[in-house]
Amino acid sequence: MIRFAAIRLGEIAVVLAAMSFLIYGLIGLMPGDPVDLMVSADPRMTAADAARLKAAYGLDRPLPARYAAWAQSALAGDFGYSRLFAAPVGAALLPRLGNSLVLMGTSFALAFTLALGLGTAAARRPGSIVDAGVNLFSFAAVSMPTFWLALLLILLFAGGLGWLPAGGVAEVGGGGPADRAAHLVLPVATLTLASVGGYTRYVRAAMREALAQDHIRTARAKGAGEARVVLCHALRSALVPIVTVLALSFGGLVSGALVTETMFAYPGMGKLVFDAVMGNDYNLALAALLLATATTLFGNFAADLAYAWLDPRVTYR
Amino acid sequence: MTPRARWPLAWLILVAVASFAAPAVGGAFGLDPSAVDLADRLAPPTLAHPLGTDELGRDLLLRLLEGGRVSLTVGVAAALAAAAIGTAIGLGAGYRGGWTDRLLMRFADAVIALPLLPLLIVLAALDLNKLHVPAALAQSDEVSLVRIVALAVLVSWTTAARLVRGATLVTKNRDFVRAAVALGAAGPHILWRHILPNVAAPLVVATSLSVGDIILLESVLSFLGLGVQPPLASWGSMLSNAQELIAASPLLAVYPGAMIFLTVIACNLLGDALLRRHDRQR
Numbered sequence: 001m002i003r004f005a006a007i008r009l010g011e012i013a014v015v016l017a018a019m020s021f022l023i024y025g026l027i028g029l030m031p032g033d034p035v036d037l038m039v040s041a042d043p044r045m046t047a048a049d050a051a052r053l054k055a056a057y058g059l060d061r062p063l064p065a066r067y068a069a070w071a072q073s074a075l076a077g078d079f080g081y082s083r084l085f086a087a088p089v090g091a092a093l094l095p096r097l098g099n100s101l102v103l104m105g106t107s108f109a110l111a112f113t114l115a116l117g118l119g120t121a122a123a124r125r126p127g128s129i130v131d132a133g134v135n136l137f138s139f140a141a142v143s144m145p146t147f148w149l150a151l152l153l154i155l156l157f158a159g160g161l162g163w164l165p166a167g168g169v170a171e172v173g174g175g176g177p178a179d180r181a182a183h184l185v186l187p188v189a190t191l192t193l194a195s196v197g198g199y200t201r202y203v204r205a206a207m208r209e210a211l212a213q214d215h216i217r218t219a220r221a222k223g224a225g226e227a228r229v230v231l232c233h234a235l236r237s238a239l240v241p242i243v244t245v246l247a248l249s250f251g252g253l254v255s256g257a258l259v260t261e262t263m264f265a266y267p268g269m270g271k272l273v274f275d276a277v278m279g280n281d282y283n284l285a286l287a288a289l290l291l292a293t294a295t296t297l298f299g300n301f302a303a304d305l306a307y308a309w310l311d312p313r314v315t316y317r
Numbered sequence: 318m319t320p321r322a323r324w325p326l327a328w329l330i331l332v333a334v335a336s337f338a339a340p341a342v343g344g345a346f347g348l349d350p351s352a353v354d355l356a357d358r359l360a361p362p363t364l365a366h367p368l369g370t371d372e373l374g375r376d377l378l379l380r381l382l383e384g385g386r387v388s389l390t391v392g393v394a395a396a397l398a399a400a401a402i403g404t405a406i407g408l409g410a411g412y413r414g415g416w417t418d419r420l421l422m423r424f425a426d427a428v429i430a431l432p433l434l435p436l437l438i439v440l441a442a443l444d445l446n447k448l449h450v451p452a453a454l455a456q457s458d459e460v461s462l463v464r465i466v467a468l469a470v471l472v473s474w475t476t477a478a479r480l481v482r483g484a485t486l487v488t489k490n491r492d493f494v495r496a497a498v499a500l501g502a503a504g505p506h507i508l509w510r511h512i513l514p515n516v517a518a519p520l521v522v523a524t525s526l527s528v529g530d531i532i533l534l535e536s537v538l539s540f541l542g543l544g545v546q547p548p549l550a551s552w553g554s555m556l557s558n559a560q561e562l563i564a565a566s567p568l569l570a571v572y573p574g575a576m577i578f579l580t581v582i583a584c585n586l587l588g589d590a591l592l593r594r595h596d597r598q599r
Contacts, residue, residue, distance in 0.1 A: 015427055023439070031444040139589070143582035145533060147540050148556065148574030155567050258434050259537060273435045274541070277442060289439070292432040300430050 001308065008304065012297045019293050020074075020286075024067050027282050035059060070286075080283035084276060089287045093272070097291075100268035104257055106184065107191035108249065114196050116242075119203025120230060123211060134200060141197025150190045150263035157186060167265035187264040191257055195249070202245045203238070210238040240311045247303035322590035325583035332580055336385035343379055380555065381572055387551040388577070391462065392532040392584075395469035399531075400524045402470060403477025404516075408508050410478070411485025422482065425475040433472050434537070440468055441543035461546040465538060469531045476523050484516035522592045529584030536577050552577045 035053045039045045059066070073080070077090075085092035122134035158166035165183050210216070211234050219233045258270030265271070269288065276285035410421040441464065488494060494511050502511075538544035539553030547554075552573040559569035 015430075019431070023436075026439050026443065029443045030439065031442065135589075139582055139585050140578075143529060143533070143578055143585050145536050145540075145553075145556075145574055145577045145581075147537065148570075148577065151556070151560065151563065151570055151574065155563065155570075159564070159567070258438075259541075262541070270435075274438060277435070277438050285439070289432075289435055292435055296432045297430055 005301075005305070008301050012294075012301060015297060016290070016294060020071065020290055021067055023286055023289050023293075024070060025063060027277075027285055028063065030277070030280065074287075079287040082276075082281055082284040084279045084281040084284060089283050092284060093269075093287060093291070096267055096269050096272045099266065100257060100261070100270065103184065103187055103191065103261070103266060103268055107188045107195065110188065111192045111196040111199055112246070114192070115199035115203050118196075119200045120207050120235075122200075122204045123207035124230065126208060131204075134204065138197040138200040138204075141193055141200075143197075144193065146190060146194045146259045147263055149193060150186070150260060153186050153190060154263075167263075168267075183266075187257075187260050187266050190260050190263070194260070199245065203242060206238040206241040207234060210234040210236075213237065240307065243306045243310055244303045247299055247306050249299070321593065322587055325586040325590070328579060328583045329587065332385055332576070333389055336382045336389060339379060339382040339386070377569070377572065380550065381552070381576060384550050384552045384555050384573060385576060385580075387462070387545055387549055388532050388535060388553070388580070391465055391469065391535045391545070391551065392528045395466045395473065395531045395535075396524050396528040398466065399470045399473035399527060400477045400520060403474040403479075404481045404513075404520065406474065407478040407481025407483075407516075408485055408512065411482040412489060412504070412508060412512070414486075418482070421478070425478050428472065429475050437468055437472065437534075437538065438541065438543060440471075441465070441538055458546075458549060461544065462549065465535055465544050468538070469534055472534070473527050473531060476527060477520060480519050480523055481516050484519065485512050488512045488515045518595050522588050522595060525584060525591060526588035529581040529588070532577065532584070533581050 035050055035057065038053065039050045061069075070080075079089035081087070082089050082092045118134045118137070122131040125131055154166045157163050166186070168183055211230075215237075216229060216233055219229050224233070257266075257268060258274055260266070261268040261271040262274050269292070273285065273288045273292065275281075276288055406421055406425075410418040445460070489507075489512060494507060497507050497511055535544055535551060536553030536556070539551050540557045542554075542557060545551040545554050555573040556570055556577075559566070559573065563570055
């Protein structure tokens with residue numbers, strides 16, 4: 001087990017290092033150039049000034065040398081300066097990470113509870129009307145374009161009915177807990193609906209498999225009530241695949257809400273990645289993309305560990 | 318045909334036939350999807366324009382069918398290409414085994430494990446001039462189409478690869494394959510005649526499901542302004558334009574989204590129906 005964890009952690013480190021180089025190289029291939037941007041913003045700059053600036057930032061050196069310099073300071077905890085936020089990258093990232101955690105955490109808890117109820121109800125009576133209804137609902141949820149759902153919700157609840165704010169985290173100058181909560185309703189609803197379909201299908205499949213096992217028949221034969229059979233016996237064995245999905249979706253925590261956050265102008269990590277890439281903020285985009293990759297990889301690692309922890313039959317060598 | 322598959326299939330055929338026949342049929346009646354009529358902007362539905370007109374007075378129904386042609390082409394082309402590449406990789410990995418298998422499958426795992434949407438945004442924003450793509454090619458209308466298909470293939474090949482690899486591992490040890498090997502059949506012959514027919518059914522299911530996923534992916538990227546570029550339009554890019562006029566004309570945003578939703582759910586339901594039939598037959 002320890003050996004397995006050590007090997008996986010080593011793999012994660014290798015993949016992260018490879019990805020950092022790849023992303024570093026790719027970002028340099030995006031349109032625009034920081035120095036060219038400065039030159040175009042200031043008519044007094046000459047070509048010689050631009051060349052001096054490029055040399056000062058080390059942009060005239062070959063790619064491997066630039067990457068090595070970046071990696072050295074990144075390993076020391078210095079990810080550079082964000083042009084977009086006019087602040088060090090860390091200071092720009094952290095508040096947004098918190099915002100994303102609030103948004104993703106809330107909608108994840110909601111989606112998961114809903115999926116547990118729907119999936120279990122469908123699995124208990126395969127082929128029934130309930131099953132067919134849940135099946136159609138989950139297919140509709142996975143087929144829904146997130147940005148369209150967000151647009152419809154904004155049209156209906158912010159535009160037409162005027163009940164809820166259309167975007168942001170709080171009113172300007174306001175910002176009490178009630179105000180913040182009101183701003184969360186629509187993004188949370190969007191994300192919940194966007195993810196509930198997939199979860200429901202997982203729960204249904206896991207519960208159907210669990211309910212077909214011998215120990216369930218034994219429990220029923222011993223006279224256990226239906227609630228006890230479903231909640232104590234079936235759910236316990238269905239939990240293994242379900243927790244795996246849970247850990248896997250933890251990985252999407254950083255960038256999973258990119259579209260939703262962009263639609264609702266919610267200042268989280270997803271919107272930050274998008275803005276940084278679109279705004280040529282190399283340092284910020286690089287750090288944010290690497291953070292997203294790292295959480296995804298660690299989420300997958302956590303899924304493997306949870307699997308072994310919950311199911312004693314699973315051993316890793 | 319199972320009753321489950323009937324409605325999704327009917328919808329997909331309707332959209333495909335209407336989209337691809339629209340230029341020819343519309344042209345015969347003198348209808349042009351890009352005909353601008355500024356006097357008749359954002360018009361409500363009339364007999365001449367069944368769904369009304371957009372912000373430049375273009376007929377919305379014709380525009381939707383134009384967008385459908387692009388969205389469906391991207392979805393089907395990328396799904397087929399991903400299935401072909403994934404099949405080749407899966408066959409190679411499953412049949413060769415050993416280091417080839419381990420290397421290819423670790424690679425597939427790594428692709429699956431990455432946060433794809435943010436990385437796709439970077440790839441979609443790459444400057445083709447900096448990649449030294451010839452300017453004539455980089456500036457042609459179709460380049461955005463090719464780019465989006467390539468991106469979709471890049472993220473979608475893993476499904477087919479894993480599926481085919483698994484089926485190959487099972488099939489290659491069955492008696493009829495061993496018999497063929499003993500008779501001296503060559504590797505390509507065995508893969509093509511004995512193993513591939515046995516993985517065809519699940520592959521068809523996976524491809525039908527991935528058409529829906531790719532249409533969704535294309536619409537997201539186009540919506541963010543990184544997918545299909547003008548003069549071409551897909552449902553996603555139409556929605557992106559409509560977003561600016563959302564207060565004046567919300568229906569402009571409702572129609573393309575509804576087309577995406579209905580088409581993707583049809584692909585998914587069709588895939589599900591095929592999967593159930595396949596499971597029953599086994």
